[in-house]
Structure formats: structure tokens, C-alpha cells
Amino acid sequence: MRFTSEQRLDDGVLEREFTLGEIPGILWTPASAPAPLILLGHPGGLPRMYPRLAARARRCAAEGFATATIELPGSGDRRRSTTAEQARSDLRRALRAGEPVDEEIVDRLILPLVDEAAPEWQAALDALLPLPEIGGPVGYSGGVISIGIRLAVVEPRITAAVLFAGSVVPRTAFQEARQITIPLHVLLQWDDEGNDRQSALDLFHALGSAEKTLHANMGGHTGVPQFAEDAATQFFTRHLK
């Protein structure tokens, strides 16, 4: 991991961009170190997602958490995959036409993404955890839900996760969901335009954890209310501190 830029934000949070091999990422650390780390998931495209990620990072820092994120395969400034681009275009066309989304399209889009992304987030953990600013248990929050599910199953350093039920989900994710045992906090936007509500409720039901909570709020995909963000941070405070 190589830090490529560093700036101190006005609330004292240190924001550092880094690269992990070819993967760009950002680390935010609060003044109070060492701090437990929350990995911030997102749908891909760090330059576009930056304002929302930085806002989440600053709210987490205010509660004493370090946060980090990395770019997803095929997004932002990373090399595109023609098969993923084709699947994404097929998905958009189906959603625009109001058609039910073919499972084959979802598999083509999500399965390779999860297989590639999950080890990259684990590699990021390997690089981040030795930093003196980071200490304590690790959480994962938001982004593509199938990546969160995979990490919750395969990465024992992640001890609690916030999942955002706002992406299409391949059938295999339901099987993985049953294997999760860590505490989960699931956010659902009731009128999410790109998400099937019943499928999200079925996925919540499938999650294997003994402690899992669903917080459903009104509004579309990007309309998570401030109090719901705060509740997710409180979940991490309960489990990572």
C-alpha cells in the first residue's frame, strides 16, 4: 500500500488516498487513534461516490471510527471488463423496460464482481490493519450487498456488518447469506427503484445470524434518512467498541 495524497479535513479527520497495487483507495482516520476500522462499501466509482463516502467517513470519525474504501473492479479509473459492461447494459435495459430482471444477467454481472472484489477488500485489510492509527475489531458497511455477504462469510476479521439491501442479488447469495453468523444491521429503502422489495425481505429472512435487524425507511435508493445512518453507526458502536 502506498499513500499518494494526504489532507487534514476541517473537523480534524485525516484523509489519505492510497493505491494497493493498481487499486485506488481512501483512508480516513479520526484524531483519536488507534480507532476500530469500518470498511465503506459502495456501488463502484470512487470519484463519483466521493462526496457521500467522505460524509459517511466524517460521521464515523465523529464516533471514533477509522474508515477505508477501495475502488471496485471495473469501476472508476480501473480497467473495464467487457463482459461486466455488457451485463450492466443488459440490466439497465431490463430495468428501463420495467421487465423482470433475468437471473442470468444478474449472475453475469454480480458473480465475477464478488469473486474479484472480496479478495481485494481482504488484501486492503491486510495492508490497513498494521497501521498504528487502526486498532480493534473491523466492520463492513453498505455497497453491493453480495460483496458484503461474501466478506461476512469468508473474512473472520469482520465482526459486524451493515448491509444495504439495494442491489440485485444472485440466487447463490441466498445460500451464502445462510452461513453468516456475525451481527447484522440491514438497511432497506422501501421504494428503492432498482430493487425488488420482496426479494430484499426474503434475503433478510435467509441471513443466518442470530442477531440481525432490518431498518426499513421510506424513499428511494439514495434517500436513506440521516437518523437511519446514525442508527447504523450506533450498531457499530455496540459491536466494535
Add this chain to the structure above:
Amino acid sequence: MRFTSEQRLDDGVLEREFTLGEIPGILWTPASAPAPLILLGHPGGLPRMYPRLAARARRCAAEGFATATIELPGSGDRRRSTTAEQARSDLRRALRAGEPVDEEIVDRLILPLVDEAAPEWQAALDALLPLPEIGGPVGYSGGVISIGIRLAVVEPRITAAVLFAGSVVPRTAFQEARQITIPLHVLLQWDDEGNDRQSALDLFHALGSAEKTLHANMGGHTGVPQFAEDAATQFFTRHLK
């Protein structure tokens, strides 16, 4: 309203029993007065429910809220209704047999209860709000969900409500639910043994409020986790303070 007993609890909360005509009730007020009032709903039977109600009252007092409750018609020490007792017995038999509960039984049990109870809670408000210890907006929390829905529709002094999706619901409650406009926080126990989960989700969907949140947690009817109780209190702090 006539106070019949008074005791100061060890955390400084003043607990007073009262009667409102023939209806027994309890008022808890924190040391910091005047305090906004939360009406504590329950399934009926104050003597049996007292430990849980007092615990909720003390947690609310710690956040600066006064709380009050009254006995439901036909419960606790109040005169029984033979028709309600028959309906309750029919409902229990159906639940024990694992049969779907006939809408006619639910109507027979719930509709007269709501029609009788709602004006009693309103009369309790009339009596409680002039007290110098009480001030500010009013919330309603928990208990038979159809009573909470009725009060949220007909009582303008109630400005925010926590509903517990843990009771059978007559079809007419869905129509009333659409008329609610105040902020709502809905608790659902995912494996509530006496409650139909899909019906609870449908009822949440029907609620007319622009701000409504569903918090679903694992476990049975009486297993609401402490952190979910805390989140409900935070909802009142957002809306009543």
C-alpha cells in the same frame, strides 16, 4: 382523575397510581419537569404487565419523558365483557390449533375494544395534560396496534407514535392506517408466535405517514431487544423534544 398512591423510585422517578372514573392507571414523572408525555400502550392487564411497563417508564424517564398508562376495557381489575371473552377464547383456540384466524373473530375481539379504549386514552390525556409536571407534545407507544392506529388518526395531540406489530389486525385497521400522517416507528418481532409477519409488513406498507420506519428484530413476541427499545426512545427524542 384521582391519585390513589405515590412512591418515589430509587432513580428519582415519581410513580403514582390513579383512577379515572373506574379506570385504573399509572403515571411516571422524571425529576426534570415539565416533561413531554408518552402514553404506554400494552395488551391489557396492568397488574401482570406492571414490571415491563415500569421498566419502559424508567428508561423513558432517563431520557426526560413522563409516561402514563391506563387499563384496557375488560382487562385487569375491570369488568369483563362476555362477548370479548368469547372472542378471545375463540382466537386462542384457533392459534393453538395452528388454524388461520377467522376475520370475524378478529373483528369481534378488536373492533369493540378499539371503539371503547380510544376515547378512554383521550380522556386520560384530558386529565394528564393540565398537570404541571407534563408539558410539550405527546407520543403513543406500543400495545394493541389497532388502538395506536385509531389514536394516531383521531387524536391531534399525539404527534408521533411507536407501533408494535404484534397483534391480530382487523381489515378496517388497514383503511385507518392509510389516514395516519404523523411520524411512525414500527417494531416487528420477526418470529412473533401470535402474529402474521406478512400481514404486519402489509400493514406497515399501508401506513399513510411520509416518515415511517420499520425495525424488525429476531425473536418472539416478548423478545424485543434492549437496543430496539432504545431506538424507539430515540425516535421520541427526535420528535417530542
